[in-house]
Amino acid sequence: xxxxxKKEKERxxxxxxxxxxxxxxxxxxxxxxxxxxxxxTGCGRSTILFSNISKNHIAFCIDDxxxxxxxxxxxFEDSEMGVKDRVTWxxxxxxxxxxxxTHNFQYDCVLIDGPHGYPFPDMEYYFFYxxxxxxxxxxxxxxxxxxxxxxxxxxxxxxxxxxxxxISTTAVLQRTEAEETPTFGDHxxxxxxxxxxxxxxxxxxxxxxxxxxxxASRNARRENRENAPRPLSIFHKIRTLFE
Numbered sequence: 468x469x470x471x472x473k474k475e476k477e478r479x480x481x482x483x484x485x486x487x488x489x490x491x492x493x494x495x496x497x498x499x500x501x502x503x504x505x506x507x508t509g510c511g512r513s514t515i516l517f518s519n520i521s522k523n524h525i526a527f528c529i530d531d532x533x534x535x536x537x538x539x540x541x542x543f544e545d546s547e548m549g550v551k552d553r554v555t556w557x558x559x560x561x562x563x564x565x566x567x568x569t570h571n572f573q574y575d576c577v578l579i580d581g582p583h584g585y586p587f588p589d590m591e592y593y594f595f596y597x598x599x600x601x602x603x604x605x606x607x608x609x610x611x612x613x614x615x616x617x618x619x620x621x622x623x624x625x626x627x628x629x630x631x632x633x634i635s636t637t638a639v640l641q642r643t644e645a646e647e648t649p650t651f652g653d654h655x656x657x658x659x660x661x662x663x664x665x666x667x668x669x670x671x672x673x674x675x676x677x678x679x680x681x682x683a684s685r686n687a688r689r690e691n692r693e694n695a696p697r698p699l700s701i702f703h704k705i706r707t708l709f710e
């Protein structure tokens with residue numbers, strides 16, 4: 468276990484929510500050891516992780532310094548393990564900052580974890596997807612929220628993305644070499660999610676047997692596993708013999 472993980476594991480989760488340690492550990496195992504440019508919406512423990520594996524990380528988030536011990540930004544700034552000079556802050560609601568931001572490079576990884584209400588995660592995806600390089604990663608957190616899960620459902624079947632893994636309620640996708648959907652086009656009939664679900668009589672219907680399981684279904688199975696009664700240990704079985 469690296470030093471930053473040991474120390475951060477001991478810190479209490481901050482009030483605005485945070486990636487659980489076990490999810491960050493699995494994300495670190497999936498992502499490259501070193502990346503040039505990354506970005507996220509929101510901040511917290513994920514910012515600490517990115518600051519250790521990315522040379523240039525941009526966090527689009529609310530400036531919540533006034534929240535003091537409830538502040539996500541201060542959570543990062545007070546961390547001994549956050550590499551401060553690798554992080555650039557773009558403060559403000561992403562609904563305002565992203566439409567006006569000029570991206571000067573392609574990203575190796577983007578995490579969408581800002582405002583969760585529809586349509587804001589979709590909006591964040593729209594402003595980021597043309598700037599994620601082939602082979603780069605897209606991380607979508609909180610897919611258990613139905614509207615976010617539906618976005619992830621669509622993207623996992625899109626030619627632009629390959630589904631990599633689902634870590635609890637965090638989906639990881641990887642950019643392919645496929646041509647991107649034009650940002651000012653329509654093209655719904657070229658997107659595989661739609662083509663697999665339209666009327667089979669339509670000329671662009673795609674019957675390739677590659678419909679993927681929805682994230683809602685995957686999440687339900689995960690919850691069922693976690694909530695399932697666990698078999699008694701040998702110790703408990705022996706103890707019941709003497710009760």
